[in-house]
Amino acid sequence: MIPTAYWLTNVRLETGYGYDKGAVIETKTALFNVQVENGKITQIIGADQPLETDLPKRNAHSYLMLPSFRDMHIHIDKTYFGGPWKAPSIPTEGLITRLKEEEILLPSLLPVAEERAKKLLDLLLHAGSTHIRTHCNIDPFIGLKNLEAVLRAKEAYKDKVDLEIVAFPQHGLLRSESISLVREALRSGASLVGGVDPASIDENIEKSLQTVMELAVEANANVDLHIHDPGHLGIFTFKRLAALTEEAGWHGRVTISHAMALADVSTNEASEVAALLAHHGIDITSSVPLNHTIPIPLLDQQGVHISLGDDSITDHWSPFGIGDSLEKVGTLAERFGLSDERSLGQSLKYITGGITPLNKDGQLQWPKIGDIANVVFVEATCSAEAVARRARRVAVLFKGNIVVGKL
Numbered sequence: 001m002i003p004t005a006y007w008l009t010n011v012r013l014e015t016g017y018g019y020d021k022g023a024v025i026e027t028k029t030a031l032f033n034v035q036v037e038n039g040k041i042t043q044i045i046g047a048d049q050p051l052e053t054d055l056p057k058r059n060a061h062s063y064l065m066l067p068s069f070r071d072m073h074i075h076i077d078k079t080y081f082g083g084p085w086k087a088p089s090i091p092t093e094g095l096i097t098r099l100k101e102e103e104i105l106l107p108s109l110l111p112v113a114e115e116r117a118k119k120l121l122d123l124l125l126h127a128g129s130t131h132i133r134t135h136c137n138i139d140p141f142i143g144l145k146n147l148e149a150v151l152r153a154k155e156a157y158k159d160k161v162d163l164e165i166v167a168f169p170q171h172g173l174l175r176s177e178s179i180s181l182v183r184e185a186l187r188s189g190a191s192l193v194g195g196v197d198p199a200s201i202d203e204n205i206e207k208s209l210q211t212v213m214e215l216a217v218e219a220n221a222n223v224d225l226h227i228h229d230p231g232h233l234g235i236f237t238f239k240r241l242a243a244l245t246e247e248a249g250w251h252g253r254v255t256i257s258h259a260m261a262l263a264d265v266s267t268n269e270a271s272e273v274a275a276l277l278a279h280h281g282i283d284i285t286s287s288v289p290l291n292h293t294i295p296i297p298l299l300d301q302q303g304v305h306i307s308l309g310d311d312s313i314t315d316h317w318s319p320f321g322i323g324d325s326l327e328k329v330g331t332l333a334e335r336f337g338l339s340d341e342r343s344l345g346q347s348l349k350y351i352t353g354g355i356t357p358l359n360k361d362g363q364l365q366w367p368k369i370g371d372i373a374n375v376v377f378v379e380a381t382c383s384a385e386a387v388a389r390r391a392r393r394v395a396v397l398f399k400g401n402i403v404v405g406k407l
Contacts, residue, residue, distance in 0.1 A: 005035070005037040005042075006057065007057045008034040008036060008057075008060050008065075009033045009051065009057050009060060010033070012029050012031055012032075012381070013065060014028070014358050014364075014383065016028045016358065017342065017358065017362035024341045024342040024362070027341060027345055027358070027382035029381060033046075034367070035055070036397075038400070039401075040373055040400070041368070041369060041371045043369070044369065058407040063377040063378065063379060063394050064379075064380050064386065065367070065375050065376075066128075066352075066377075066383065067353075067376075068128055068131070068375055068396060068397070069130070069131075069352060069376065070132070070351055071309050072131075072133045072307040072308065073257050073287060074120070074124070074133070074309055074313065074323075075134060075136075075137075075168075075312060075313075075315070076116075076134045077136045078106055078146065078315055079314060081120050081314045082112075082116040082119030086314075088315075088319060089316065099170065105316055106141060110142070113150075114149040114150075117150055118156060118157070120323065121161060123313070126396070127393060128326060128378075129323075129325050130160070130162065130403070131161070131374070132161055132162070132163050133164040133224070134163065134164070135257075136166065137170045138167045138169050138170075138181050138182050138194075139178055139181070140178065140181070143181065144185055147165070147185055147188060147190060148188075150163075150165055151189045164191055165192070166192040166193070167190035168195075168196070169195060169196065171201075172197075173195050173208055174208055175203070179211060179215070182215055183215060183219070186221055190221075191221060193224075195223075196228075198225075199229045199234075205237055209244055216253070222254070223254045225241070225254075226257045226258055227259055227260070228260045229260070230264050233261070234259070234260060234261025234264070235262075238259070238276075238282075241256070242280045242282060254280070254282045255284070255285055257285045258285075259284045262294040262295060270299075271298060274299045274302035274304050277299075278303035284304055286306065286309075287310060287311040288328055288332045288335065296350070297336050297338070306350050308325060308332065326387065326390050328351065330390050332350065341384045345357075348386070348387060356383065373397055373400040374397065375397045376395070376396050377394040377405070393405065
């Protein structure tokens with residue numbers, strides 16, 4: 001453990017943009033000394049100023065300091081990661097195929113669920129993520145046993161990562177009659193209400209959404225729903241969710257994961273729906289699927305808060321995934337042509353909870369005195385380079401303590 005107060009010396013921080021004929025052509029940086037005390041940033045001074053202190057010093061060797069990352073959609077309770085290599089074993093005919101497989105697979109994976117959850121947390125930490133939202137299966141086939149395994153992993157990693165757990169009725173809240181199980185999960189350590197495809201899985205949009213919101217209000221919990229339903233079926237679901245969000249007073253407490261329907265409608269309609277979601281404070285989390293990417297820059301422009309997640313990491317749903325949020329946002333930047341200095345640097349916000357060192361006008365907004373010292377040091381000269389080149393992670397700090405790497 002690092003002492004409760006110390007100095008990080010020779011820290012590279014962004015200071016502003018350089019312009020040519022009104023266009024951003026570079027990100028300016030300088031070296032600073034940063035004091036950390038009791039897990040927070042307490043002083044920031046230029047590295048050229050004399051540093052008279054009895055506190056310990058850790059040399060950052062001019063590495064760039066960025067806010068640590070957030071993986072806002074993953075399933076650490078059901079993964080092959082950490083065990084023998086295994087690709088998905090059967091062809092999929094859609095969600096129902098995988099759900100049938102889970103009835104047998106998840107109980108068989110239970111003996112290694114905690115161990116693999118920890119290994120997945122390690123993978124994410126080494127990539128720079130210190131805030132993770134995991135969806136955890138709650139269903140009649142596994143009960144609360146996966147949740148219990150994830151809660152043990154959460155306790156073991158409480159000094160390394162903030163872990164949110166979504167009570168996720170993967171087999172359908174109504175379809176699998178899991179309402180009482182989700183309620184029990186929320187009383188047992190899960191902190192968000194989940195759900196999946198009120199139309200195609202639960203086959204009752206209104207009852208499914210109303211039940212989710214009732215559970216959320218009862219437990220005073222936020223909501224995060226998987227909605228893959230396509231086209232206007234999905235759009236109708238979003239609109240009903242927005243209405244129920246307003247009715248419950250749940251502004252800023254609802255997330256739609258995937259939101260695939262937004263990739264199926266016109267730009268005008270997507271923009272209108274985005275404005276509605278923004279008005280009700282409904283966030284969207286995407287895994288940036290290459291073959292069906294929702295219009296993230298458009299949603300962002302309309303005021304929708306966007307976050308990214310890995311979703312599956314080497315499991316029965318998908319053999320892919322490396323647990324690297326910087327890789328994920330780099331893919332997003334490539335997908336939407338965010339290739340100039342400012343756009344690349346600003347895209348970092350999708351994996352930091354909206355935080356970037358500079359705002360779009362080049363004004364400083366991070367770090368500030370009093371900020372929690374959740375940071376990642378990368379081998380890059382600026383945020384834009386870090387995103388474009390998926391810069392090497394050198395060290396990761398959680399509440400001021402180095403949890404990965406060394407300085």
